[in-house]
Amino acid sequence: MELLRFTTAGSVDDGKSTLIGRLLYDSKSIFEDQMAAVKQSSERKGLQHIDLSLLTDGLRSEREQGITIDVAYRYFATPKRKFIIADTPGHIQYTRNMVTGASTANLALVLVDARKGVVEQTCRHSYIASLLKIPHIIVCINKMDLVDYSEEAFNKVVEQYEDFAAKIDVTDIRYVPISALEGDNVVNDSVNMPWYKGESLLHTLETIHIGSDENHSDARFPVQTVIRPHAAEYHDYRGYAGRIAGGIFKPGDKITVLPSGLTSAIKSIDTFSGPVDEAFAPMSVSITLEDDIDVSRGDMIVKDDSEPQVSQDIDAMICWMGSRGPRPGAKYHLKNTTREVMAIIKEVYYKLDINTMEKLENGGDIKMNEMARVRLRTTQPVVFDEYRKNRITGSLILVDEATNETVAAGTIFL
Amino acid sequence: MDLAGFSLNMHKYYLTHLQELESEAIYVIREVVAQFDRPAILFSGGKDSIVVTHLARKAFWPAKIPMPLIHIDTGHNFPETMEFRDKLVADLGVQLIVGSVQEAIDKGRAVEESGINASRNELQIVSLLDTIENNKIDAAIGGARRDEEKARSKERFFSHRDEFGQWDPKNQRPELWNIFNGRKRMGEHFRVFPISNWTEMDIWNYILQENIAIPSLYFAHNRNAVYRDGTWLPASEFLVLRDGETVENKLMRFRTLGDITITGGIESDADTLEKIVAEVSATRSTERGNRSDDKRSDTSMEDRKKQGYF
Known part of the structure; x- marks a missing residue:
């Protein structure tokens, strides 16, 4: 049995919690006592329905505010595969959490509301998947029940997404029309959409080829x-x-x-x-x-047949995660694989608008949840590859020398 | 690791999910030894900490495990767990550090709970933090899994604790790829969870695959027990019967092991690892459902974890 790690993102409105709830429930990964506890909590809150988000939102402050604060990890298995879901919140600290969830994922689930089509959040999620080099994207066109299971509505969204996808660097993109609420094409094939000849979401997750995702050529x-x-x-x-x-x-x-x-x-x-x-x-x-x-x-x-880069100058796209932006001249511990050296941000080339992928040449100071292309200079040589060639040797984090906080995550470019 | 299975997969160049989880856990344990000065393994005698200890043995072979085991002794133990612990420590040739809850109570560091649901579960926090501080432990490796409980689903592999040993779930360091940031100030420490990504099913399948020895309590056996709150609590000198309760002799086993006063068993005839794996895969309730410590409120695990619990 293989292991597949995937990430999801979106807000409650997209039906993300419902979809995860359904995958867990239909694969029998939610236990009766968990379900009973969620049902009780929902009733206590005076809700009409069972709030499946209570399964995923575990912290006191999340339950109070009805929001997801942090990446939560969920597990389920079928006889074919074991799955790890990095479930990331839709709004709060979106970029930081999405990047964290994406860093270890082989696949991204992008949820699109069939009524609304491709929106800003769809693009943002897909850009991050592309920047973090997630090899596979499944676009789930959800709420098909609300558009009369119409093939035309589905095709419209596919067309929109394909136009947009020309701008991103992901080759394996698949589309599945679903209703998370009704269960169409999630685990079982839909009887309401006979025009759809593809596989259900779970079947796709179970069979998508991930054996070539690791780099087996550069030792x-x-x-x-x-x-x-x-x-x-x-x-x-x-x-x-x-x-x-x-x-x-x-x-x-x-x-x-x-x-x-x-x-x-x-x-x-x-x-x-x-x-x-x-x-x-x-x-x-x-x-x-x-x-x-x-x-x-x-x-x-x-x-000896393929050597990585050895240099004290590194170009990287960084996602800033610290609550305060970089201080001028600040020194950081740079961690790349098992190596740790001191580094400074020598130059900021541009900031990246994560909603449009536009380069902002005069974007001002880097703030939390922003992305920027930078040049780093280290005190000792670092041994690395281009991130697109190797996600392990091509990634780095910056740790603030004063606070010990992880303040940035970077993917290396050549 | 099953060598035959290993070489079979070689030509396809992929690992099975258990091989990948094992490799991830070994990587995390080695990071701890490389990044910290005085690490230790928190050993409860339960299956999860037994698996962690097995993984640590693999990580440093042919050397011995280069850190001590810490056991927090509530004084309310299953005798079988204590025997198992002492034999394992002797076989591995590692140091054992015992933190005693009774001693903390005697010294006035902890106050025994009273009332009908009294247990020493929360008192372990005091002994645990004292033991970590007295032995200057800077990283304590635990067997917690994210699938166990909702507060644990947001836990990091490297989980930072402040100088009071407390967890701040809203202010955790982001953790990306497989790069772990173990930097800390004096007096702070880390809890590290190498089997974060394992489920109960993975643990049992791994124990079966590796043929790892576990305490006899996990296998079906006859025992005197009392039915309370939907679970069979073992009769012991610490269990006070309530009105209407009777002690019965049952064929039962335990899905988790903790303090004898709070660990309930299930009726079961699973007396081999194969039967346990079959039983766990067919079961419809969580393993911690038999733990009265988690039933106190929706967020009782989070509340205890913030204070410094395992």
């Missing part, structure tokens, strides 16, 4: 820590522990350690269950080398 191994057992049996053992971030490693492969440039060859790839013949992303393993060279946390082991 990358960021070292997390060094394992030295201090036991007689493993006296000289020195294993480099980490999670493979790309490509395929095999014993005997010639490797280079970056940024030092030292070279060696892989002696063994070890796991608790024994050595393996090859290892690929996202496996956690320990690698031993033929030569006794200096390797420690923050170094990256790569294969």
Whole structure:
């Protein structure tokens, strides 16, 4: 069984909670006692219907205000796949939460109201999915029951979205006409839309091909820590522990350690269950080398056939997440894979309007929930790839030196 | 990890969901050891902390787990849990730190609850925070999962705690990709949850796949118990019968393990891991439904977590 991580965004009005509620309920992932608790809470609030958002909005202040504050993670499984939903709120701190949810997702669910068509929020959600390089988008055209299940209404929205999609960098986009409320095409095929020949939403989620989403060509191994057992049996053992971030490693492969440039060859790839013949992303393993060279946390082991960038100058699109914007000349801890260096924002090229993807050359200071293309300068070399080639080695965060807060997330451009 | 299954998948270059969750958890545990000076594993004797300990063993093999286990002892334990704990610690060759709730009560640091629903559940917070502070623990690894409870669904892998050990759910650090920010000031600490993305089903399937030893309490056995609030509470020296309640001998097992006074069991004849997996996949209520500590209010977990609970 494979794991598929997807993100959703939207407000209560889009029927997002209803859709998630239905996916969870129809896949039997909501338990009777959870349902009974939600029913009771709904009745206490004097609501006519069962408020499924109470399943997802767990914090006291969210329940009081009837809004979702933070990304919530939901889980369900079918016999074919396990799913992790990063459920992001529609309004409050939209960009920050959406970017967070999108960073680990293979797929984005974009909800469009069939009556309203493509609106600003649809574009914003899709732009973020594109910037964060989510490989697959499913556009759910919802509330088909309110447009008489009309094929014409569906085609109109598809056309609108396709016009817009020319501007974004996502190749796999699919469209499903649904009614989350009535259940049409969510889990079961709709009897109300015989003209639709495609698959239901759940069937699409279960079968969409995600095996090629990992980069299996450029071998990358960021070292997390060094394992030295201090036991007689493993006296000289020195294993480099980490999670493979790309490509395929095999014993005997010639490797280079970056940024030092030292070279060696892989002696063994070890796991608790024994050595393996090859290892690929996202496996956690320990690698031993033929030569006794200096390797420690923050170094990256790569294969000689494709080397990443090693530089102190990095161009990135950053999403600002701190409550206050960057202070002039401020220093940040830049974290990229397992490496941490000090950095400054050397130059702001432009800000990006996340609703229109327009570049704002004189956009003023960077504020929370804004995106900007910047040049970063670091004190030590950083080992990275272009984000579009590798989402692990091509991503970074900035941590404020004074407050220790994570203030920005960045995707690297070349 | 099942090696045969592993090599079969090799040619397709993808992991099964359990392999991917395992790899993610090992990555998180290694990040803790790399980023912190004095980490520890919070060990309750329940299945989730047993799985976390198993993952830690895998993460550092062939070295030993490079951090101690912490057990918060309420004094109201299942004897089986204590035996299991001591054997595991001896097998792994790791240090065990015990934080005693009884000691906190004796010293006047905590006050025993009274009344009909009295338990030592909330008192664990005092002992836990004292143990973390006294041992200068800067990262405490726990077995909490996001699917367990709604307040936990918003929890981070690396969850920051202020100098009073408190959680501020409205002001959490964003967590992106697999980059974890463990920076903190003196006196602050982190709680880390490597199995955040696992469900109860994943835990059981993994225990079955890896053949991990768990306390006998999880398997069906005959036990004296009292039916209260929809669950079978084990008879013990700490359980006071109410009017009309009687002790019955039942074939039962536990889905979660905690303090003996609040952990209810279910009627079950599942006496093997295979039968437990089948039972869990067919069940229609959550595992914490048998925990009276969560039933106090809609937000009782959030309220306890803010104070510093597990």
